[in-house]
Amino acid sequence: MLEARWAEGKFLCIGLDVDATKLPESIRGSTIERTIVAFNRAIIDATKDLVCSYKPNIAFYESHGDQGMAALRETMAYIIEINPEIPVILDAKRGDIGNTNVQYALSAFEYLRADAITVHPYLGKESLLPFFEYVDKGVIVLSHTSNPGAAEVQELIVEGQPLYQKIAHLVSHEWNGNENCCVMVGATYPQQLKEVRAIVGDMPILVAGVGAQNGDLEKTVKYGLDSRKKGLMVNASRTIIFASREKDFADAARARAQELHDAITKAV
């Protein structure tokens, strides 16, 4: 599915991180579940021809409990309904022992019908097998995250290299037996992205943080593309979906998405 999107020149991934404090007044429904679904449908309708993927972060739904989970399932079902060829990444950053990851995989791949999930590397390959074993699903492992304090742990030196590079090496050289792994790197760390690309070859990379976190778009594209000038998902969330908080929010989201799409195209 990603290969088809890249062939169309689409690299933009829109993060559906529905912070309830930022939703436009005009969209509010009778319940938070209805409000979230209405908002997401409007954003998806306005941007669906510009994206290589959508990426809802489950935290923004969990904070609304059962209604949030229902809203997330409805959102993901809506994307499948309008275009089943757009992959949906569940940004969940899960990671537990194998017996428990079985349950997280059920949640992500069966209940929510995600095409991929983001996971923590800390418990090792053996713990992640329940995800890897879904051979038609993607497993995106955190390498270097976008937050200001990412270096504290991720740049500790192990075996002569920073931990995030060791993780990138493990994912690409030892964990990818089913060829369904990817890595995640923050756009706020372009040099580290370059290093990760050198390690993982043509493995897909999800890059987050080009929007509100001020990651460098040009360097993200330059350092993130694989040898075929593909293999990259560039995620922006807040800057697109909350481009306006007035009635024109969907149009504003489209305009911002188009702008980013054009900037990526130019950089590619």
Next chain:
Amino acid sequence: MLEARWAEGKFLCIGLDVDATKLPESIRGSTIERTIVAFNRAIIDATKDLVCSYKPNIAFYESHGDQGMAALRETMAYIIEINPEIPVILDAKRGDIGNTNVQYALSAFEYLRADAITVHPYLGKESLLPFFEYVDKGVIVLSHTSNPGAAEVQELIVEGQPLYQKIAHLVSHEWNGNENCCVMVGATYPQQLKEVRAIVGDMPILVAGVGAQNGDLEKTVKYGLDSRKKGLMVNASRTIIFASREKDFADAARARAQELHDAITKAV
């Protein structure tokens, strides 16, 4: 709350990991939500005087989507109702950037009303501030997990010590400004538990894996207790709650919990 439980000689933490494939036929209700709540209430009623804490792992609820989340909230509300002095640890192993962890904290501490949450260390202190800032809640950071493949990443050598020790050092010496941090160690790695205890002083340690994962109970107590012979939560999940899958499941769970409580008392 934990100090009061330890003063009563209680160290057992029961994991409410409601694997739907193992629930007794006799408890099945009209929906999975009703079934889970009925099961948990029976387990809690049968064991509430023996525990220092309960620890539901959210993965076993998420796999049932919105109904699972509602069942988890009802379960946690029930514990508060019968005895608000029993702390409830949400085993969620969360870890995202700060902006997103705000939402996870809302989910854990506001929607679910947990007293503590387990988290990943990979994104560093700065990312975890939204949890730490709930000064009356506990934040339990993974140090060395119980799974067979834990060493792959957690025992990589950084600055002359294995990563899990470096993490234990960061948590106890640099992240604990609000004095609400704990660490988590697997009972299947007693030597590593000993090392972590030496690093963290009298900080509480949550030890998982004495039950189905065959962790060594005697060594867990010997190496896990702090200098005051307190500071330890010993978790067992499957061996207690699924001790029987017949109508006597609650009695069987109590018997198994009593057995573990007695064995811990003897070892202490």
